[in-house]
Amino acid sequence: MKFEAHLTSEQLQNYVAKVFGAGYRVEGIARLHGGAQKVVYKIDCTNGFSCVLYVWDLSQNYFKEDILNEPAFQQSYGGGLFAMNNRYLRQRGIRTPELYDMNRDRDWHAFDYALVEYVHGQKAQAYFQEETTVRHELFQRVGDMLSEMHAIERDVYGAADYSGSNDKPCYELQREHAKMSLEYASRHMVSVRDNYSRLLDKLDELEAAIQPRSHYGLIHGELGPDHILVDDQLQPYLIDIEGAGYFDIEHEHSFLGIRFGEYYRYLENNNLDTNRMAFYRYCHHLSLTSGGLKLLHRNFPDQSFAKGLADYHSRCAFEWKA
Structure with missing residues (x-):
């Protein structure tokens, strides 16, 4: 065959x-x-x-x-x-x-x-519409798994096998990435180009509010409901794990809030740094604006999804409220 x-x-x-x-x-x-x-x-x-x-x-x-x-x-x-x-x-x-x-x-x-x-089963997003008892059980398990993972800590950020030291705070790396995303978007979206200075100033303002820290949790790095498989025993499995490593766990939680929407309530952590949460969420909006445009320009099969991604997250950045 x-x-x-x-x-x-x-x-x-x-x-x-x-x-x-x-x-x-x-x-x-x-x-x-x-x-x-x-x-x-x-x-x-x-x-x-x-x-x-x-x-x-x-x-x-x-x-x-x-x-x-x-x-x-x-x-x-x-x-x-x-x-x-x-x-x-x-x-x-x-x-x-x-x-x-x-x-x-x-x-x-x-x-x-x-x-x-x-893994025989579906991705976690299929359970958004599941009846309440099943949905609650699954997302409680997801929340428990993430709490256990984020509680695994060390005093340097980076990949799991990284054994060096850090010469700058991890949020500075995220700012550099967000700035590159903003620059890319400004070349392809008139609305972003016209508001470039305002968007960049907001990024600087949010970063300035962050205080340094020296402990980092183990995170997935890009965890949405499409990156969790659920087997027939309602057990969750993380997939697309190449970007896992140590970082501020607020980076993960701010992304979870975007991707899980109202169901993020099952995953919330009440001990997070609110300044970091605001900064990383804003960075995600800039990154997803740029990411949507790149998919659009590089012939991603679902062009309407790519355009919608860029449009939605650019609006979120324009209308930013922490």
Whole structure:
């Protein structure tokens, strides 16, 4: 049987047999849509087993230009980071699909690829419309898992394997990123260009209110309801974990507030720094404005989504209220 994938049918079968054994025969493969950072396929075998093939093909990444220009310290893309964070999270009891095998040989292909556990279920966003008891149970579990993860701390920020020191506060890095996002948006949106100075002044004002700290929690880095899989036992699993690391947990919570909306109430933490929350939320609005425009310009399949993303978050920045 022929498969349309990054690997030929023969390469895929050999890879599956090498990892799981000769009794695993591939009978079908289907591309799972929705990701902007890596290509994902579901693999079904004749013995009823299913798994997932992840492919980190930079040529099919909608943020290729940003990744190539990103400082090594801040990178959040690639099979190496996925393997490290998968091991790091699972060792600390944070649920994420098991990594069966990672191939980084680059012998036949110019990309990393891996076989990963297939979680039978839906993404957390499907439970927004679920009946109250089930929704409450699930999001309470998500909240508990995040509380446990954020409580894992150390005194330097950065990737899980980073062992150096920090020469500037982490929020300064976020400000630099937000400023680049604002500059990009100002080149493509008249409304942003006309309000550039006002938006930049607000960014400076919010940053100035932050007091330094020397402890950081373990965060996912881009956690929306589409980055949580829920199995048939109502257990949540974190996915797209390449950007996980240590940072201000307010960075995560401000993003959760945007992505989960009214359901963020299940995830709230009452011990957060309000100045950091305001600063990071504003940064997210600028970043998502720029991100939506980049998807729009780089032929992301859902163009209406990309435009809506940029328009909505630019309005949030214009109408900012902490």
